[in-house]
Amino acid sequence: MSFDYDLPHGWSWKTIEEVQESSKGATITGPFGSSIGKKFFVEKGVPVIRGNNLSLDMIPFIDNGFVYVSEEKAEELKRYKSIADDLLFTAAGTIGQVGIIPKKSKYEEYIISNKQLRARLNTTIVDPTYAYYWFSSKPMVEYIKRQNTGSTIPLINLGVLRSLPLPVPSLDVQFKVRNILGSFDKKIWLNRQTNQTLEEMAQAIFKSWFVDFDPVKAKMNGEQPEGMDAATASIFPEKLVESELGLIPDGWKVLPSEKVANVAIGKTPPRKEPQWFSEDNKDVTWISIRDMGKSGMYALDSSEYLTQESVDKFNVKVIPDNTLILSFKLTVGRVAITHGEMTTNEAIAHYKLSDDAPVSTNYLYSYMKQFNFESLGSTSSIAKAVNSKIIKALPVIVPSKDILGSFDTLVKPLFDKIKSNQIETQNLEVLRDTLLPKLLSGEIELGTSEELVEAI
Template identity: 35%
Template sequence: MAGEWAKTRIQDIAKRTATGPFGSAISAKNFVGSGVPVIRGSNLSQSVSTRLDDSGLIFDSKEKAREFSRSEVRQGDLVFTCWGTIDQVGLIDSRAKYDRYIVSNKQMLLTPDETKADSLFLYYYFASPETRAKILNQGIGSSVPGFNLGQLRSFEVSLPPLPIQKAIAAILGSLDDKIDLNRRMNATLEAMARALFQSWFVDFDPVRAKRDGRQPPGLDSDTAALFPDSFQDAEIGRIPTGWDVVSLDALASIRGGKQLPTEDCLDFGEFTVFGANGIMGYTKDFTHDGFVIAFGRVGAYCGSIHWSLKGAWINNNASAVVPMQWPVFVLQTMLNIDFSSMRTGSAQPFIPNSSLASAKVVRPSPPIAEAFCNIVEPFRRQQADNDHHSRTLSTLRDTLLPKLLSGEIRVSEAERHV
């Protein structure tokens, strides 16, 4: 058990440790549109499920990247932040979009000796709440926390034999694999919903096909018959005949959220609490029962959109948008709006409810909106089921993680829960 596991310094199980390029050696003036991606702090996460965030990457040219070979990471390497959010960690594994990266000047890397340590085990070790707290306690600096390469090299880990490391990593990894599968399924469903909305209500593909004397592709005859075969002028341009342009508040009621007492925002609960940046937590009560859209209206993420099928608590930095009819059509309509022009304020961006309410949108004939909802609503229900499943898996992983790393439970016992 854990008491029998060796206390080992990182430098004793590492093939290589290094920092990113020094100072201005890596800078914006050298970034290009494509090439070798650079990992910055924003590409790492404090979430165990996110081993590497490939969104928002910047790139160095292949020629420039050759100068930084000592700062290159590949599959099996771990990445740490040495200045800033020092309790986050990343892992380059099979999920990574690229086969190699350069770490930035505020990151550092570890290549474990695979005969002594398993990369995924080490990832979970450093992503655990206990290790993150220990790193924060060892942080240097005042205004900007630091955790330097020397500290990483001398950092002690409680390391079981390699077979046990791999077994622990496999249990936790299997749960994260299921979570990742749900995420990818939801991304596919989202893309399908967006593509259908784009075709029907932005590009007007079925109307154009009928105007040209063609059968709308992908539609059965009954659905195709719902669409007109001509266009009319409207204030936002030409739209299908018989459709109209309305303000968003003609399709939904829009109200500001209500502040939830801090002590009532929990890690677990029946109803999701939505704030300006999405999920804040969970609670036993709700401000809205049934389908509701949470619209972030304050802060850097104002304009963000989240939703719930079964009700939620909409907090005071968000607005509740409740469709009067055609819920998933209204949701997709909002997801298609560019809210950037509605922002006011600089230090604290803000979108007034009045601006949201007055947004101009296309309203199709009721049978077409209903046909869209009949197709897309099962997508949304599947997404909600996948999210619920992922939360259950995350809870199980987070329960097992410290117990496995401390040796409180054996691998054989944990396997019965997975």
């Protein structure tokens, strides 16, 4: 155990082996690959936990996206079963991923895959949720990564798992720490749920106006558009006309993306020269597709940064605040809006709008979220088919300025609230992720952390 923490009075360092349940098989590695291969998967049955159910981002458990084995097969693999409060660790691939089976889960039991490790703890010594928070904290994730025993694929084994260190105070203190961190999680979860609802509201308006053309169709039938005031209804056309994308409202245009925005592509400095890259968030934010997958509507931060010298030397495009970014390689169609200036790698396009652009960022985001990217592919693999030329030619439906203005007025409060919630969530995540290490170091006292919870 190598941590620079002098533990508070009454706390002690213990390993997983010292606090595991006393029964045989409390800590195990998943079954040999051939025991649980694809040929045993069924449509419904007992779910198999894989890497996609765990996370590096302090998400306790992703309770979906399973493959299944039959009840009979699960009984054959019963020593690999996992139940509520079991801790889970990725053994191969993205090591450092940690999860815990929730008490209220979709299933009573699971089977772990051959790339997972399971730890079942003695609950008279350690609260499993407290332990989960420790093992998923940034210092421990980095510690686990350093235990890599693989040569080509990152690996940790059962020996590594059993030797992982855990600071153990009394159960009463563990419960307090768990509840404090859980309060942060509840607020984070609420913000994410609220943002999902707000985005659905914005997308519903966009779909009605600019995909289904409901106001135009209502007027064509001599009806008042539902839920719309007369002044707004009056600016919509009364007929649909043919275009390259099919029927669109009269007077609207279909323009290639490069006629709507200045479309640029990101860049990656030479990977063999590590001096151009940084882990310091004071350097230049450099967004990847993986970052976009975690970001939500707004891209706030990245997992890796570029030095200012590398941005200048390799002419990496700096993207302005409030600019749409779109992934078009490997994973096609992830969309986000920048918050502050940033850069991206070469798999991401930027749609920079001029002051007199025919669309807004909020409109363009909504449009791209509903765009059928499969329509761009000319091969069986959309990820290989789409290139920068196709992205620049991507067709955009452009409404009249009056209708665009009405849409922006309607959805701006929704987008603003989503951004505000995302920023608050990011701040809460930083507090939560660093709270336990700060408790250990004495930088924050338990009473002070309880006051933090009352303030959120």
